[in-house]
Amino acid sequence: MRASLYEAYGTVFEGALIEEIAxxxxxxxxxxxxxxxxxGQYIKTMPLLIQGAIRIMREDFDAGELLLYxxxxxxxxxxxxxxxxxxxxxxxKAIAENNGTVAMIxxxxxxxxxxxxxxxxxxxxxxxxxxxxxxxxxxxxIAFMHMDERLYNYLQETSKVNDSRTINKTHQExxxxxxxxxxxxxxxxxxxxxxxxxxxxxxxxxxLD
Amino acid sequence: MRASLYEAYGTVFEGALIEEIAxxxxxxxxxxxxxxxxxGQYIKTMPLLIQGAIRIMREDFDAGELLLYxxxxxxxxxxxxxxxxxxxxxxxKAIAENNGTVAMIxxxxxxxxxxxxxxxxxxxxxxxxxxxxxxxxxxxxIAFMHMDERLYNYLQETSKVNDSRTINKTHQExxxxxxxxxxxxxxxxxxxxxxxxxxxxxxxxxxLD
DNA sequence: GGCCATCGGTAACAATTGTTACCGTTTACA
DNA sequence: TGTAAACGGTAACAATTGTTACCGATGGCC
Numbered sequence: 001m002r003a004s005l006y007e008a009y010g011t012v013f014e015g016a017l018i019e020e021i022a023x024x025x026x027x028x029x030x031x032x033x034x035x036x037x038x039x040g041q042y043i044k045t046m047p048l049l050i051q052g053a054i055r056i057m058r059e060d061f062d063a064g065e066l067l068l069y070x071x072x073x074x075x076x077x078x079x080x081x082x083x084x085x086x087x088x089x090x091x092x093k094a095i096a097e098n099n100g101t102v103a104m105i106x107x108x109x110x111x112x113x114x115x116x117x118x119x120x121x122x123x124x125x126x127x128x129x130x131x132x133x134x135x136x137x138x139x140x141x142i143a144f145m146h147m148d149e150r151l152y153n154y155l156q157e158t159s160k161v162n163d164s165r166t167i168n169k170t171h172q173e174x175x176x177x178x179x180x181x182x183x184x185x186x187x188x189x190x191x192x193x194x195x196x197x198x199x200x201x202x203x204x205x206x207x208l209d
Numbered sequence: 210m211r212a213s214l215y216e217a218y219g220t221v222f223e224g225a226l227i228e229e230i231a232x233x234x235x236x237x238x239x240x241x242x243x244x245x246x247x248x249g250q251y252i253k254t255m256p257l258l259i260q261g262a263i264r265i266m267r268e269d270f271d272a273g274e275l276l277l278y279x280x281x282x283x284x285x286x287x288x289x290x291x292x293x294x295x296x297x298x299x300x301x302k303a304i305a306e307n308n309g310t311v312a313m314i315x316x317x318x319x320x321x322x323x324x325x326x327x328x329x330x331x332x333x334x335x336x337x338x339x340x341x342x343x344x345x346x347x348x349x350x351i352a353f354m355h356m357d358e359r360l361y362n363y364l365q366e367t368s369k370v371n372d373s374r375t376i377n378k379t380h381q382e383x384x385x386x387x388x389x390x391x392x393x394x395x396x397x398x399x400x401x402x403x404x405x406x407x408x409x410x411x412x413x414x415x416x417l418d
Numbered sequence: 419g420g421c422c423a424t425c426g427g428t429a430a431c432a433a434t435t436g437t438t439a440c441c442g443t444t445t446a447c448a
Numbered sequence: 449t450g451t452a453a454a455c456g457g458t459a460a461c462a463a464t465t466g467t468t469a470c471c472g473a474t475g476g477c478c
Binding site: 064066068078079082085086088115125126132139142145179 | 269272273275287288294295297300301324335338344348349351
Binding site for chain 2: 435436438443445
């Protein structure tokens with residue numbers, strides 16, 4: 001556990017803090033597709049991502065859902081931070097994009113560390129700022145970009161967080177992430193293939209370039 | 210100055226903090242339409258809104274702009290907070306919606322107060338959380354709602370922050386806020402009028418119901 | 419092999435939104 | 449008073465996105 005903590009957080013946290021994290025945190029493994037946090041849920045323990053990627057989704061009561069952004073190793077979800085601090089219900093849904101591990105930290109410790117460790121305080125603020133910027137990017141995406149651009153964007157991001165040029169997703173799954181429909185996604189993917197940017201196969205998309 | 214600070218922040222800050230704010234802050238009046246913060250700008254002083262309303266806009270390099278949310282008395286802009294703390298460029302534009310007043314606080318004081326005043330720390334976190342939720346609402350708006358709903362929503366919010374059922378805006382201005390075009394806004398406003406939800410006049414819209 | 423669910427290609431059509439163009443009214447101001 | 453700019457109504461059309469429907473291919477499973 002120490003080793004993986006050092007690998008993911010060695011550059012952001014001071015040694016004493018990592019030791020303390022190691023002493024109170026519980027490591028939890030998850031599998032692709034696991035729902036880690038659901039909307040309306042109260043959060044009692046704060047997750048620090050050690051390995052893997054998580055997608056953060058927004059859901060409408062009836063109009064579907066939308067991918068906001070991905071979280072990767074060394075990140076935490078500032079939304080969740082906000083929930084913990086404010087003792088509020090979660091406004092977002094967190095789903096494992098692939099297999100990975102989180103370190104779960106009791107909420108009480110977080111507040112204690114805010115005063116005790118400079119590096120923790122800096123981390124919390126940096127997380128807030130990163131998430132702000134991710135949300136702004138998400139807004140830029142849906143407000144200023146067309147579906148074809150959003151789709152290509154999504155393919156690139158997905159490729160990045162899964163560390164593979166091959167994307168194993170169905171058109172339906174992609175449609176959910178973009179809050180669109182399967183037919184539209186198929187149509188635009190076909191266009192991207194004709195432009196020579198991707199190749200299409202059943203259950204998998206290959207990013208070229 | 211003390212009086213207006215107490216009126217806007219008396220319930221969130223402890224007395225000693227308000228006194229200290231009063232001793233270091235500079236009151237600045239602004240007029241409707243003033244650009245208070247522009248994209249790419251560095252922030253050296255933090256504004257606390259005493260009176261009036263400010264609209265926070267996101268801008269695309271060529272695809273126009275979009276209203277994210279309004280800030281009202283007793284609020285501050287967490288984006289700006291983030292800029293100050295992180296010494297980053299502003300990602301948003303802040304424009305006065307009407308006439309008002311802000312108290313400008315040197316960045317250095319903010320960090321000092323984080324350790325010194327519990328109520329300041331709580332205020333900073335609450336601001337972050339509020340802004341998160343505002344951003345999520347903005348995303349819900351553009352992702353899940355149609356233009357006619359967004360327009361009606363905009364009219365109601367604008368009515369609220371200006372404390373008037375009459376909205377003195379041109380169709381063009383509304384189109385900018387919604388990142389749409391004048392013709393579309395005129396069309397949908399006319400539809401709203403036919404539904405009996407508003408009445409239209411030159412340079413002014415009356416909210417009914 | 420036969421059955422069934424999933425997946426994706428495609429067409430046809432509808433709805434929404436954006437674009438261009440034109441025109442009459444109102445307002446500001448020289 | 450005259451002129452130009454701003455404002456908004458409207459039509460016609462284009463582009464984008466969503467919806468429904470159908471169909472062949474694939475793969476799991478009995």
